[in-house]
Amino acid sequence: MSKIVPRVLLIGVGRFGVSHLDVLQKLQSQKLLSISGVVVKTKEKKRELEKELAIPVYTQLTPTLLRNVDGVDIVTPYPTHYSLTKKILPYANVFVEKPIAEKEKEALELARLAKKYKKTLMVGHIYRYHPVTQKLRKLIGHHKGRIRVEGEFISPLDTYRGENPSLEKLHFFDVLDYLLEKKPISIWGHYLDPKRFLEVSLRYPRKIDVVLKLGWRRNEKIRRLVFSLEGGQVIEADFTNNIINITKNGRRKTVVVDNKPTSLEGELLAWRDVLLGKNKQFPDGLTGSRMVRIANRSTQTIKKPRFAVIGGGLFGAVTAIKLSSLGEVHLFERHKDLMTEASWANQYRHHMGYHYSLSPETIKEIKVATKDFESYYEKSIVRDFPAYYAVAKHDSQVSSREFLSLCKKMGLPYKQIKLPKEVLNPDEVSLTVRTPEAVIDYECLKNDITKDLKGKKVKVCLGHRVTGIRLLESGEKKLDIRLLAGGATSKKFDYVVNATYANCNQFCEWLDFPARDLEWRLKEIAIVRLPIKKPIALMIINGPFSTFVPLGRTGLYTFGDIPLSIHEIRTGKNALKILDKKRKTTKSRWMAMQKRCLKWHPMLKKAEYVGSMFVILTIERGEKANDARPTQVTYHGFGCYSILSGKLITAVTVAKKIAGTIDNSQFV
Ligand SMILES: Cc1cc2nc3c(=O)[nH]c(=O)nc-3n(C[C@H](O)[C@H](O)[C@H](O)COP(=O)(O)OP(=O)(O)OC[C@H]3O[C@@H](n4cnc5c(N)ncnc54)[C@H](O)[C@@H]3O)c2cc1C
Incomplete structure (x- = not known):
């Protein structure tokens, strides 16, 4: 090899090959390397290029040609990478565009061949030469705590040519390999759009979890990684615009990263140093194989997915029913x-939103959800009674004016009325409205759900505590289960x-996912018979007041009195365990509630x-301030x-x- 100016051969002058050629020519003009020739597929292309370039153009890769160069730069479509590299390695060093091969086995074979023939094999994982990556290495390289990474590598749909998204868009796998200097210990992927769009979850040692979205979607071009570091710092890296935003303690700093040299210049300069024996830190055949392994693992097809739903409450049961159309579902409930x-144990109000006068967001969520719920479980909704909302004269967190204006704004129907004073003392409230809010009949709902679970063939595992x-x-989740009847399984x-x-x-x-900052309240709901002929519901809002609601079609009422119905509030690690224990022995406060609430409802x-x-x-914890009750769905990855x-x-x-x-069209 010429030690000063390596001689290189370029194979492929397609879209990206042309960029390589430009950079190689620039490096040649700086006398940093010399281009021995260009190899193309067809004679026409050869003729066309010979007119433009003062460089020899070939259509054949012969041993003689290969023996006379120091390195070969392969920039061809990825299905050809393995065979071309295998052919060249006995004669010359290779730079091959990513992915090094389509299969991990092939990639490892190439790494072995490079060793056997004492040749260098560098893989074109260009994003590690991106100036943004270089800056990120300085920013997160020394972080020792938990990191959660989310990323997107997305191209416009009209550029899709049938490639495998994970193999084609594996850049961030390598960026993470480079930044974290670790191999993933768990890999899991699933298609969000069949064939073209994929989500990949990776877990690295030291509590580092990554969720990436890769592929082609709409008209988007996004190359973005967001690192949330333990301690609160968030680093958002935008590789398209060369920008890094750093947010810490609510303050945001934007760093514009200089794009000189460009990633490709940096990468090909690094290759030149590899050829000269000056660079030992490059993405080699083993690095390339690791990337192919991740790509292959994340696109494994699941023939019939297995779903576990833990918790046989309303939400677990309904989710199990919905998932049953996608695969086999087990619903685990610890009780019988x-x-x-x-x-x-709840008041079974079929909320319309009146209760959430401090949280318009909660009202909006209710509005969105109503149709869905009613189209499935209308039969269990009891509507044949009026529901009254009253605003307390003293200590209310909402005024009558505010309440009415919210009802108008949110389209909640109401009619101002007066109730008999035995039912509601007019001296204590500034407003009473009649509303059509209903309740749900527990027994009826449970029957419908049990029938649905059976009809949908959900495997209902009662007395199974996870x-x-x-x-x-492999990314699979293994559940350990203890049976109420004795024994255990997984x-x-x-x-x-x-x-x-x-x-x-x-x-x-269990899974090392970030936990929620929760508050648990041990609550009592009293069940009472009220001296009123026709059922009504009556809620005094918002603050330390009372609520009574018909208990389905039983003729009884559930009764709540804030604050007395809250027996204890706890937060922290053992809070739930302590409250759960107390729940079994706590004595009712009904008499105290009755006494306290007489001033509003003399009939009590x-x-x-x-x-x-x-x-x-x-x-x-954050929901305390405005009484919000959103339903939160968290996707943890995997x-x-x-x-x-x-x-x-x-x-x-x-x-x-x-x-x-979970798009079922991936399960073929
Ligand atoms: C006092 C009170 C009043 C409320 N009033 C209303 C109201 O009027 N209207 C309204 O819409 N909402 C109301 N809510 C909210 C509503 O009740 C809840 O949002 C809803 O019932 C929760 O359903 P779930 O399925 O998520 O939980 P749950 O019904 O609690 O189900 C969770 C299940 O998980 C099981 N489980 C837990 N750990 C394991 C394990 N390791 N293995 C197996 N199984 C396990 C439990 O045994 C339980 O059955 C009220 C809530 C409370 C507490």
Whole structure:
């Protein structure tokens, strides 16, 4: 080899080959290398190029040609990379565009051949030479804590030519390999749009989780990585515009990264140094094989996906029903029956939004969800009674004016009325409105759901407590299950939905996903018989007031009194365990509630106490301020979802949303 000016041969002058040629010519003009020739596929292309270039153009790769160069730059379509590299390695060093091959086995073979023939094999993982990557290395290279990465590598749909998205768009796999200097310990991928658009989850040691979206979508060109570092710093890298935004403690700093030299110049200069023996840190055959392995693993097709839904409350059950059209579903419930926790012990208001006068967002969510719920479970909705909302004169967080203006703005129908003073003391309220808000009949809903589960062939596993989950290297999730009847078992799944409500953070602990900042409240719902002939619901809002609602079609009422119905509020690690224990022994406060609420409802004197339900209400800490009750769906990556429900009415919408993101057309 000429030690000063390596002689290189370029194979392929298609779209990207031309860019290589430009840079090689620039380096040649700087006397950094010399171009021995260009190899093309057809005679026409040869003739065409010979007119333009003062460089020899060939259509054949002969041993003589190869023996007379120091390195060969392969810029051809990726299905040819393996065979061309294999052919060249006995004679010359190789730079091959990514992916090095289509199969990991082939890639490893090339790495072995390079070693055997004592040749260098560099793979064109160009993004590690991107100036943004170089800057990122300085920013996150030393971070020791947990990192969550989200990324998108997306091209416009009209540029799609039938390539495999994971092989074609594997740049970020290499960027992460380069930045983290670690191999993924778990790889999982699924198509979001058959063949063209993919989501890949990667877990690296030291609590680093990555979710990437790759492929072709709409008219988009996005190359973006977002690193959320433990400690609160967020680093957003935009590779298209050479910008990095760094957000810390609410302050955002934008860094514009200089694009000189360009990624390709940086990469080909690095290759020149490899040829001269000056660069030992380059993406070699083994690096290339690791990338192909990730790409292949993330596009494995699942013939019939296996779904686990944990938690047989309303949300788990409805999600299981929806998922059943996509594959085999197991629904695990630790108790002997379905819907025995929050889906049993609640006031079953079929919310329209009146209750959320401090949270328009919650009202909007209700509006979106109503049609879905009613189209499935209309039969269980009880509508034949009026529901009244009253605004308290004292200590209310909302005024009558604000309440009415919100109703108007959100399109919530109402009629101002006055109730008999035995039912509602007019001296204590500034406004009372009649609304058409209904309730749901628990028994009827449970019957419908049980029938649906049976009809959809969901494997309902009652008395099955999930006690742990492991993420396997294959990306599958292995559930450990303890049976109420005795014994234990375990089972692997492709997708897992966590619908355990109060318990939802345990799932995150098992799988090392970030947990929610939760608050748990031990709540009592008293069940009473009221001295009124026709059923009504009556809610005084917003603050420390009372609520009573018909208990389905039973003739009884559920009764709540904030603050007395909240027996205890806890946050922190053992909060749930402590409250769960107390739930079994807590004594009713009905008498105190009755006494306190007489000033609003004198008729309570004659109310008959029937019993109480104790339940753990679970909310995110931030929701306390405005009483918001959103239903939150979290996608953790690796086909794992968590639901933290806020209101019953959202159950069908949420189930549809989860099923909708799992496109069944990939399972062929
Ligand atoms: C006091 C109160 C009043 C409410 N009033 C209303 C209202 O009027 N209207 C309204 O729309 N919403 C209301 N809500 C909210 C509503 O009740 C909840 O959003 C909803 O019922 C929660 O359903 P879920 O399926 O998510 O949870 P749950 O019904 O609690 O189901 C979770 C299930 O997971 C199971 N589980 C947990 N861990 C495991 C494990 N490791 N293995 C197997 N199974 C497990 C549990 O046993 C449980 O059955 C109220 C809530 C409370 C607490």
